[in-house]
Amino acid sequence: MARLVLKFGGTSVADLDRIRNVARHVKREVDAGHDVAVVVSAMAGKTNELVAWCREASPLHDAREYDAVVASGEQVTAGLLAITLQNMGVNARSWLGWQIPLKTDGSHGAARIAEIDGSEIVRRFGEGQVAVVAGFQGIAPDNRISTLGRGGSDTSAVALAAALKADRCDIYTDVDGVYTTDPRIEPKARRMARISFEEMLEMASLGAKVLQVRSVELAMVHKVRTFVRSSFTDPDAPGMGDFDNPPGTLICDEEDIVEQEVVTGIAYARDEAQISLRRVSDRPGVAAAIFGPLAEAGVNVDMIVQNVSESGAYTDMTFTVPAGDLAKAKDVLDKAKAEMQYEVLQSESGLTKVSVIGVGMRSHTGVAATAFKALADRGINIRAITTSEIKISILIDGDYTELAVRTLHAVYGLDKA
Amino acid sequence: MARLVLKFGGTSVADLDRIRNVARHVKREVDAGHDVAVVVSAMAGKTNELVAWCREASPLHDAREYDAVVASGEQVTAGLLAITLQNMGVNARSWLGWQIPLKTDGSHGAARIAEIDGSEIVRRFGEGQVAVVAGFQGIAPDNRISTLGRGGSDTSAVALAAALKADRCDIYTDVDGVYTTDPRIEPKARRMARISFEEMLEMASLGAKVLQVRSVELAMVHKVRTFVRSSFTDPDAPGMGDFDNPPGTLICDEEDIVEQEVVTGIAYARDEAQISLRRVSDRPGVAAAIFGPLAEAGVNVDMIVQNVSESGAYTDMTFTVPAGDLAKAKDVLDKAKAEMQYEVLQSESGLTKVSVIGVGMRSHTGVAATAFKALADRGINIRAITTSEIKISILIDGDYTELAVRTLHAVYGLDKA
Numbered sequence: 001m002a003r004l005v006l007k008f009g010g011t012s013v014a015d016l017d018r019i020r021n022v023a024r025h026v027k028r029e030v031d032a033g034h035d036v037a038v039v040v041s042a043m044a045g046k047t048n049e050l051v052a053w054c055r056e057a058s059p060l061h062d063a064r065e066y067d068a069v070v071a072s073g074e075q076v077t078a079g080l081l082a083i084t085l086q087n088m089g090v091n092a093r094s095w096l097g098w099q100i101p102l103k104t105d106g107s108h109g110a111a112r113i114a115e116i117d118g119s120e121i122v123r124r125f126g127e128g129q130v131a132v133v134a135g136f137q138g139i140a141p142d143n144r145i146s147t148l149g150r151g152g153s154d155t156s157a158v159a160l161a162a163a164l165k166a167d168r169c170d171i172y173t174d175v176d177g178v179y180t181t182d183p184r185i186e187p188k189a190r191r192m193a194r195i196s197f198e199e200m201l202e203m204a205s206l207g208a209k210v211l212q213v214r215s216v217e218l219a220m221v222h223k224v225r226t227f228v229r230s231s232f233t234d235p236d237a238p239g240m241g242d243f244d245n246p247p248g249t250l251i252c253d254e255e256d257i258v259e260q261e262v263v264t265g266i267a268y269a270r271d272e273a274q275i276s277l278r279r280v281s282d283r284p285g286v287a288a289a290i291f292g293p294l295a296e297a298g299v300n301v302d303m304i305v306q307n308v309s310e311s312g313a314y315t316d317m318t319f320t321v322p323a324g325d326l327a328k329a330k331d332v333l334d335k336a337k338a339e340m341q342y343e344v345l346q347s348e349s350g351l352t353k354v355s356v357i358g359v360g361m362r363s364h365t366g367v368a369a370t371a372f373k374a375l376a377d378r379g380i381n382i383r384a385i386t387t388s389e390i391k392i393s394i395l396i397d398g399d400y401t402e403l404a405v406r407t408l409h410a411v412y413g414l415d416k417a
Numbered sequence: 418m419a420r421l422v423l424k425f426g427g428t429s430v431a432d433l434d435r436i437r438n439v440a441r442h443v444k445r446e447v448d449a450g451h452d453v454a455v456v457v458s459a460m461a462g463k464t465n466e467l468v469a470w471c472r473e474a475s476p477l478h479d480a481r482e483y484d485a486v487v488a489s490g491e492q493v494t495a496g497l498l499a500i501t502l503q504n505m506g507v508n509a510r511s512w513l514g515w516q517i518p519l520k521t522d523g524s525h526g527a528a529r530i531a532e533i534d535g536s537e538i539v540r541r542f543g544e545g546q547v548a549v550v551a552g553f554q555g556i557a558p559d560n561r562i563s564t565l566g567r568g569g570s571d572t573s574a575v576a577l578a579a580a581l582k583a584d585r586c587d588i589y590t591d592v593d594g595v596y597t598t599d600p601r602i603e604p605k606a607r608r609m610a611r612i613s614f615e616e617m618l619e620m621a622s623l624g625a626k627v628l629q630v631r632s633v634e635l636a637m638v639h640k641v642r643t644f645v646r647s648s649f650t651d652p653d654a655p656g657m658g659d660f661d662n663p664p665g666t667l668i669c670d671e672e673d674i675v676e677q678e679v680v681t682g683i684a685y686a687r688d689e690a691q692i693s694l695r696r697v698s699d700r701p702g703v704a705a706a707i708f709g710p711l712a713e714a715g716v717n718v719d720m721i722v723q724n725v726s727e728s729g730a731y732t733d734m735t736f737t738v739p740a741g742d743l744a745k746a747k748d749v750l751d752k753a754k755a756e757m758q759y760e761v762l763q764s765e766s767g768l769t770k771v772s773v774i775g776v777g778m779r780s781h782t783g784v785a786a787t788a789f790k791a792l793a794d795r796g797i798n799i800r801a802i803t804t805s806e807i808k809i810s811i812l813i814d815g816d817y818t819e820l821a822v823r824t825l826h827a828v829y830g831l832d833k834a
Contacts (some may be wrong), residue, residue: 016473056433057497058504065503067497068511072489076467079473079486085480096483099560143516164622245643391658 002167002243003035003125007135008155010044011174012231013077016084023084024235025172026130030090032241035125037164040081042073042282047136067137067147070096074134074153082132084207092130095121097137097145102156104138104146111138111146113155116163122147133160154215162222164356169219169226170246171211176230177249178203178210180414181266182376186406188415192264196254202357202391206267211251213240217264220252226251228335254359262360263412266405270398272302272351273326274383275319275333279343282308288341290317290333299329303353303395317342320395323349351383355393356408368392374411380404397402419453419584420542423825424552424574427461428591430494433501440501441652442589443547447507449658450541452583456552456574457498459490464553471595480525484554484564488514491551491570499549511546514539514554514562519573521555528555528563530572533580549579572630579639586636586643587663588628593647594666595627598683602822605832609681613671616681619774619808623684628668643668643764645657660734671776679777679784680829683822687815689719689768690743691800692736694750696760699725706757707734707750716746718772720803720812734759737803737812740766768800768819772810773777773825778829785809791828797821 008022022038029036041047054061063372078094085092095148097104100121104111121131135153140146148155154171158232161169167211177191178200195203197220204213209240210228219226229248233240239247254260282288294301304319321329326349361367368385371392375382380403384395396404423446425439446453458464459574467487471478486765491628495511502509514521521528538548552570557563570756571588578586594608595617612620614637621630627645636643646665650657656664671677697703704723711718721736738746743766750762776782785802786810797820801812813821826832 015472019474044514053493054500057500059435060504061500062503065496065499065511067496068513069493069500075489075492076470080470080483083471083474083478083486086479087477094482096485096562145513166540225439277587287829306505 001033001035003163003164005037005157005161005169005412006172007040007153007170008041008172008231009153009174010041010047012172012308013040013042013081014044016080018231019077019081019084021235022081022172023088023090024232025231025240026085027090028235028241030130037121037131037133037160038081038168039133039153039160040074041046041135041153041178042077043057044075046076051108054245058123059104063380064142064144067108067145071134071137071145071147074136078132078134084283085130085132090130091128092132092316093124094132094134096134098139100133102138102160104140104148106140106142106146108140108144108146110149111140113138113148113159116159118160118163122164128159134373152212154212154323155218157216158215158222158224158226161226162218162301163222167225167226170227171228172246172311173228174230174232175210175228176233176247177228178251178265180264181405182268182411186403186409186415189409190383190414192249194250194252194257195264196257196359197251198254198359199357202355203267206269206353206355216251223253236346239314260360261357261358261416263358264360265353265357266408266412266414267337267357268405269353269355270401271323272376272395273323273349274351274355274395275326275329275347277317277323277333277340277342277344278346279314280317282313286315286340287317293336294321294329297332299332303384303393305384305386319353320353320384350398351395352404353386353393353395354401354404354408355391357391357414359390361392362389365374370411374407375404378403378407380407418452420448420581421446421591422454422456422578422581422583422586424456424570424587425458425589425648426570426591427458427464429589430457430459430498433463433497435648436494436498437500438652439498439589439648440505440507440765442648442657443502444505444507445652446660447547449660450661454538454548454550454577454583455498456550456570456571457491457494458552459617460494463490463493464479469796471682476794481559481561484525484562484569488562488564491553494553495549500558502547502549507547509549511549511551513551514760515556517613519555519669521557521565522551523557523559523563524538525557525561527566530555530565533576535580539581539786545695550829567643569629569631571629574633575632575635575639575641575643577699578643579635583640587665588632588643588645589648590645591602591647591649592627592645593664594645594648595668595682597681598822598826599685603820603826606826607831609666611667611669611674612681613674613776614668615671615807616774617668617824619772620682620684623770623772625687633668635698639671664761678774678775678779679781680773680831681777682774683825683829683831685818685822686770687741687818688766689770689812690740690764690766692738692743692746692750692761693814694734694757694761695763696731697734698758699730703732704734704757706753710749710753711738711746714745714749716742716749720801720810722801722803737768737801748762750809767815768812769815769821770810770812771821771825772808773810773829776807778809779806787828788825789826792821795820795824797824
């Protein structure tokens with residue numbers, strides 16, 4: 001007997017048939033004797049519809065009212081799932097953010113969770129009641145509904161799991177786990193049994209859209225054992241109710257992974273653009289002069305590479321931005337050319353950032369060199385490189401994306417079971 | 418400067434264009450210097466969709482969860498109207514039932530309002546803020562959302578007007594007032610400037626679907642001056658902002674109507690069915706023996722006429738039920754035939770109840786006789802008659818509905834300005 005938080009996203013509750021399927025997953029765990037809290041998103045497409053209405057009502061809408069409108073989507077799903085569970089003979093009750101209460105700060109539209117009082121939900125576990133919690137929402141200090149920002153239901157689930165001291169937080173989604181790379185590009189990609197929080201953070205932030213970055217951060221801080229698993233698998237298929245080893249990927253502490261691989265996954269992010277400023281006068285504060293105005297304009301700068309010229313008087317500054325931000329970034333740089341003191345601006349879009357991820361590379365040498373050689377052997381030109389303790393990111397021409405991902409996946413042996 | 422509650426129904430807020438139109442009505446009153454609270458329904462069709470989902474999830478759904486799901490419709494409209502008003506430069510804030518709070522009893526799905534704390538809304542009137550209140554909902558003693566039953570937004574508005582001590586409650590709807598009869602049947606029907614609460618109750622319960630019966634009862638008890646007016650008229654048309662005499666029908670105390678007509682309106686209800694039990698043994702308790710089982714079966718019995726036979730040993734019992742309840746009623750009566758001691762059951766459907774309404778008939782004689790003669794002159798057969806202090810109801814063959822309505826409308830001079 002354990003305590004579980006299960007989270008189901010929008011595609012998993014898209015209609016009443018799917019909600020019934022979700023209810024069967026819940027019932028399976030209840031029948032196994034577990035305490036269960038379920039966190040649900042809005043039905044697929046519903047949040048987008050509500051957001052579009054707010055925008056149509058006013059492009060500059062009040063975040064408090066936006067929250068009141070948008071949070072209604074999860075409210076509907078929570079009530080419908082509670083009814084469906086009751087219809088299957090499961091004692092269930094829905095909970096909205098203000099009823100728990102799940103208290104947030106006052107940043108309406110992108111609130112952060114401040115405190116969750118799980119005592120009443122826990123008391124009702126004692127009566128055999130399932131809690132069906134509307135995700136993505138809380139109550140702000142002004143006694144108004146707040147929302148956690150897009151994708152916030154993952155965060156609700158992990159935070160609730162921490163507050164309830166749950167043994168596990170199961171994130172049910174439309175994929176059955178976290179893979180060594182994108183299976184659409186590399187069919188030999190394997191589902192990982194386990195991945196560390198740190199690695200998952202790098203995977204998530206690079207566009208492996210399984211889990212929201214914030215929820216992984218939260219799980220890491222509170223050490224919430226988080227499972228990524230599929231809601232589309234038959235709820236009663238063999239092994240689905242296996243408490244110790246359910247089908248899916250466990251995101252956990254590094255020390256819980258006995259045989260750590262050096263490299264665990266290959267991630268990629270398309271639609272990057274590169275900007276190079278040539279012959280920038282090399283003086284203290286030059287980086288601030290360039291990146292300050294870009295940040296103010298809301299341009300999301302990612303990789304930054306700086307080379308010193310032979311003479312030492314000039315430097316070349318290269319960095320990447322999302323392709324969608326390129327025009328805005330060039331505009332900012334053009335206007336501030338005199339101040340920034342560069343001679344030439346060069347830019348190119350249609351690039352991809354490929355990343356090799358693994359906590360094991362901290363204690364292994366030559367990991368980066370292996371990647372560079374493998375790409376060179378395939379004739380893939382490297383435009384920029386950045387590294388962190390557990391990640392090597394390489395900027396390449398977008399046309400080579402699939403080849404590079406498959407090459408790196410193979411060279412680190414990830415395609416072998 | 419006054420205090421107003423404005424209520425807008427589902428067709429008035431059906432999409433964002435109409436919500437903008439509603440906002441213009443609100444702004445007109447705000448610009449005139451009034452304190453304004455607005456009560457809104459869900460967008461047309463939305464409540465039906467949510468109710469259908471609850472039914473699909475489970476035919477016997479939990480009323481608490483039904484309330485959580487269904488109340489979301491008004492939540493969306495309230496937020497969107499607040500955003501739209503803000504976009505027009507009007508200081509506005511949405512209020513859900515639990516935020517006000519509007520406290521109800523625990524009868525989820527058909528709750529009654531217990532108490533409304535309007536103090537915070539009134540405080541914000543002082544800051545020039547408009548309150549946009551989600552209709553149809555409150556909070557029950559169990560700290561869960563409750564709904565007031567279908568059409569409950571009218572009731573929300575009247576109750577809020579009473580709590581806020583509003584000078585007037587304007588019910589904006591898709592008609593521009595209450596008419597002397599249905600204008601689709603009698604083009605000469607006139608909009609009444611005023612109608613008493615008592616008369617409106619009879620009109621409403623007879624199917625003049627302008628206002629919910631409960632809201633009229635509440636307005637009568639709390640003496641809330643209630644205006645029925647159109648939301649589809651241009652908000653800035655001449656006279657729309659006239660505080661003393663806006664276009665529409667005022668529902669008010671009888672004593673506020675200076676020149677009371679004897680008859681003020683002709684109402685009708687189609688699809689009535691008549692059941693006659695012949696040669697019922699005339700003994701004490703016979704009515705209870707017949708109508709008790711019908712009530713238990715949920716059959717809504719309306720007109721009841723009892724004639725004593727010549728001998729006094731038998732009686733004939735005639736009553737009406739909605740045509741949709743006829744089969745069920747006959748089933749109940751068949752099964753209990755021995756107990757009820759009647760000889761023959763006759764029934765007929767396709768009937769209409771036409772009613773003449775007016776508080777003036779209390780002090781005038783001959784009102785009923787005028788109706789009977791007028792109908793007889795047109796060859797319309799009267800099947801049953803019931804009367805109350807302010808109403809005469811006549812059951813006729815449904816084919817004569819329009820003719821009867823026009824005949825009665827004319828005979829009491831209602832078609833004259």
